[in-house]
Amino acid sequence: MNTIPVCRRSASRVSSYTTIRALSSTPNPNSKRELKDLTPTDLCYYWDTKPPSPEQLAFADKVFVPSRHSPLKLWSAAKFRTTPMESLEPEVAFLGRSNVGKSSLLNAIMGQEMCWTSSKPGRTREMNAFGIGGTKGGESKVVLLDMPGYGKASRAEWGAEIMKYLQGRKQLRRAFLLIDSMHGIKQTDAEILRLFRHNAIPHQIILSKVDKFLARKVKQMKTGVTPASLERLHLLLQGIKPIVQPGPGASEGPGALGEILTCSAEAHIGPGRSLGIDAVRWSILSAAGIDGSLEGGRLAVKPPAAETSAAII
Template sequence: MKTLSCRLSKPARRLYSTSKPTPNAGPPPPNPNKRDLKDLATSDLCYYWDTKSPTAEQLAFANKLFTPSRHSPLKLWSASKFRTTPMSSLEPEVAFLGRSNVGKSSLLNAIMGQEICWTSSKPGRTREMNAFGIGGTKGGEHKVVLLDMPGYGKASRSEWGSEIMKYLKGRKQLRRAFILVDSEHGIKPNDAYILGLFRRYAIPHQIVISKVDKVLGKKQKQVKTGVSTIGLQRLQEMLQGLREAVQPDIRVSEGPGALGELITCSADIKVGPGRALGVDAVRWAILSAAGIDGSLEGGTLASEKMSAASSALP
């Protein structure tokens, strides 16, 4: 009799998995230590102690007025000497000053929403006072005029400083001067000297901190994806530390200090179409300086009052 051999068959493959199904992976949970740029409030980036932080409605109004159109922004005039500036203009003016290469022209382009100012990596390219009208209509006057002034410090010339001071001291249309300070370098000796002149001659002025992304993060690429709570805290500490320089003790100051608010911005960091980081608040500060209270009617009324007052002068 033949012996039957029995071959053990291989175990059958399992047709199903014993592991539990993995749910579809959703978006990663938000990082509690990081804030999206679009979620930052003005109070996160700026420091107000004598004034109030603008509301969302006021910021929206400022952005609408600064939206480029056929008649805005518009270059109105250039002048290398104060005596050649148009004396008959009635629109309120604000002037932007800063050390050479502080990013002044780039910021003005971001404010006006158009590449209208000359920008260069080389300092000292702005050699005249250049005036730009904002909020104009066909046949109508502009709501406010922005002046891009020559930089001081490196690559500047002493005669430019002389003409700038003539403008700042003698221009009746000037409502406020905005002094840009580089966030990375703080207030340098040249800045302190200029601020001393502003106090001595009682020129209304305000400090704007430029290139704030350098304080918020180590690399610009990191800031574009959001800001850490540590970066925001570092910024607020820096701003609070500048308060004494902005408004020195009246017992040692030669005159009134700057407006009691510090605005920060970065023309290179975009937060939306036509919007750069912190520029909304700068736009509102410009309108506030010009006496525009949040409505076009209010701004028109302010211009009419100024026009009437000018015509009443002997």
Template sequence: MLFYRAPKPNLRFYATKIPPASSTPSPSNPNKRQPQDLTPSDLCSYWDTKPPNDAQLTFANKLFTPSNHGPIKLWSASKFRTTPLSSITPEVAFLGRSNVGKSSLLNAIMGREMCWTSSKPGRTREMNAFGIGGTKSGESKVVLLDMPGYGKSSRPEWGMEIMKYLQGRKQLRRTFVLIDSLHGIKQNDADILSLLRSYAIPHQIILSKVDKVLAKKKSQIKSGVSACSIQQLQSMLQDLKPTIQPNRRVSEGPGALGEILTCGAETLIGPGQALGVSAVRWSILSAAGLDGSLEQANIAPTPAPEFPAASS
């Protein structure tokens, strides 16, 4: 099993305002809808959970708004035994094949370029932790983990250390597995999902590069998205359900969370806001137990479930 470093931070900000959801047609084509008007129900699939509403998306964007206290780089570690043990802040980890768009998505989520992005696979070689929602007098509200990519240009030892983290990290609340929407679930993706089920590690699927599913060319999505393209996307998400949530009688463990998110991290739908990212932010907060009011974001995190002991 193979897994991939974070490049010099460029302090380019992503705006976090969320445009109101509507069914506004494209001015150039009344049969199409503007990408900024697409809702989570259009872009994602929810069957065990409910789609976030406008207020919840606004709350998520507000918590992820960059400030002087976040996002911040907390630590990097090449081995599980060197990760900080004293933290009680809830953590979520991001996994994906090399070049799946994980660093681009994390930058869009954090509203600032914190992760290196590269056309060359295998550039992330350590576990990199970023704190979100920090204040002058307090710790971060949630920690995002950027993991080395698996597949091409990765190394077996990276995978070993990542599995030690996923199995043994008590602060871990959920693992987000990024899948390329153009290529679907490849064999190494399936292997990762099987491992997560085997060790009962809470996980969820995010499809990257969904803008390329909604339009053949990046420039075309600006003119609007057709109802046919949205339906094709929904059909794709439906087809993935049996793979990520296999029959319990034949599966080796619990499947992924019953919602599939999608994103187009490099397709801006507003001043710096990327397609589908608000729903991803909300899911992160839900995983961390921060999906209530702003006051709830200051409540101490709930204890994490115990995972099986990490193997050496």
């Protein structure tokens, strides 16, 4: 039997080369990831819903592209009884503590400076409605409500008017509650969640200022996010889940929608784009029943349906 002579030295070189190549192709568990490369699965927590696909995120961004007819300031009201009752567009409301950065977030969502921002909390003193996705001679696809903040810099009577709106507004599809990711759920936030459940108001949680949670300093954020920081974020979201969606025996009503979003209006990841905003936009459209399909050449809007803690709109 003929044998093929093997050069031990050559074989050793091949083995060493293969080992080095394998090590170089193995991902470094400590390597950072750029903000623009983070997906909703990295930043958010979905357990009753599915993460949006890249196509769905692109569709949501397209709907929110500013134009001559979108976004538009539709109305302001200090009392529920003065809100326009004849409007038919689906509405979503944004609530949060007076220092949570709600106005900045809404500006990032709308892609334009529509809400007045200030370094002093509590500057929003009325309910302000903004129409999104409108065309010439056409109604808006969805209306965003900027509600007065609650907490230290708020007024007690605003809370009563906000609850009147949330309970009595037939066009309301979902209330988005903003929580500061650095401070977590405060007592006033927990009380709002209890009122949501007690009155069966469909609601969802969004953690704002997540860039400050992922990196303590701006310089650190510029170089990317470490896997350890993302893991710490996921642990935070998992810890919040039982609070926002308690079990049937521990709650007097339906809990929040089964997804927790995170975002930052200040962390820019490209022209006109901020961290996590596209996922928030998709959730707004989902709440309004807009899924990107077409009927008769127009965007299809599903009829309103009651949300439960496990519902996917």
